[in-house]
Amino acid sequence: MPKVLVIGEFSDGVISDFTRELITAASTLSESVILGIASAEIDSSVNFPNIAGVESLVTISIDSPNFDAEIQRSATDALIDHVQPEVIVMPFNYRAASFAGAIAEKRNLGFATDVVNVYRDDQELVRIVRPIYGSRLLADVGFASTSSVLVLLRGSKWEPAKDVDGPINHTYLDFSVDSIKRMKHIEFIYPSGETGLKSADVIFSIGRGIGSPDNIQKFEVLAKKMGVTLGASRPIIDAGWMPPGHQVGQTGATVKPKLYVAFGISGALQHLAGMSGAKTILAINTDESAPIFGVAHLGASVDMMKVADELAALL
């Protein structure tokens, strides 16, 4: 049975939901799914849960923060050497993407990121689906039959795998790095201003369509009156019109509200990555060709400020 290695994340004492989504996706490819984790938090006192679909767990203890791309890369290489998988599955986030391509290049692997579907064709070869030419189109992609493949999957596309009874088959892998470090960590800067975006049921999110910073107050008043949380796309934050804590998207918060109303947001890939998991998405944008309509359930081609005025009048 060809092996699938899932490179998982373990921080703050838990295996991330994203990792569990990867396990679900990997389980559709093989019954032999090995979960590999390199983390600064691993020692013999940690009790890992047994997860549905996982055949065994291999862990590496590292002595640097989980964000160190060079160490993560070496540790991931060690996991691949140990498991010898046919398919390697990783999360598509900044942390993993900062070194995954380098691993694929050195090992000459088939490689794809932002993968929204992965499956086997009728010859049992692994194929993937990912965006092409922007977010409107997808491409179905195959790889040379002789190569192993490394794929980074998009979040919120698969159901997270659940815990099951019984102990997990766990191997600790020895690991050391002796390379000269060319990067020197100075400090971490933690996000300030907790806005409650991550736990919000309803988010009103503002994009470039707002036109002027003077218009933001209208939405602050609306959000307060309606009891909803205010978010924004990256350009609004970069322009300094709203504090960084409000940013939705890959460098901001990844949100999963029941309702996400996108006001004047065009829908760059980096924004879509942070909100496409919302249950209902309503996009309001005068540009009907904006990519946001590609992920929205409901859309309206109207001026966002006129809608804001109507809302204010109705409340």
Added chain:
Amino acid sequence: MKIFVCIKYVSIASKYSEFILGDSDVDPVFLEHQVNEADFAALVEALRLRDEFGEAEVIVVSVGDEKVNEGLRACLALGADSAIRIYSNAIALHDPISVARALASVIRSEGADIVMCGVQSMDAGYQSTGPIIASSLERTCVSVVSKIIWTNEFNSLKVQRDFEGGLMELLEVDLPAVITVLPGINEMRYPSFKDNLRAKKMEIQLKEPENLVVSQMKIGKVFFNEVSRKVQMLESDPKAVALKIIELVREAN
């Protein structure tokens, strides 16, 4: 001091796109092109680093057929010192490894102190060109950077990396290095009419990469993202939309 900036002249499909026979690609007349936003931001950073350093040159480099010259000219107009277009039939343009190796091959032969590019492209969004170039050149890569400052000795850079959820890391990286930047790192600049005229007269070198490996990937077919066809459009009346929002908010709370 040589600073290379890798530029992608992206191709965005229109919503009316039609496909070529066999659906293996989009009919090229439905593709719109522009310089990748994040790569432009990388160029603006490179120009600033050059000007602060003094004796330095910024070289823009791009992979593709003749149409990418237009993108390279926009970069020359913004202030890049020279431009190189890389082309060969052996490059698989949809394979990030093939493209990044081609870039690395030329950058290696020219010699670079800093290689910069955007975090990701607007059309493919792999987030991998920088890391793959670094791997191919055996260099360090710092990804997803939102701030770059020279250190006092001008032999290393202080950079700020962004992560999901708003966490940031400050670190110092020795040169030579590869850096990928976010589009918001600086304010977009626009060339003047005179700049454009000057750029029009500048030469764009054409180079062929060496030792290309055969690409491991092959596109089977392209198709519309189904979700994008499922969006239900409401009546274009602000009051009706406002009422619908109130109804949806009530349901969700």
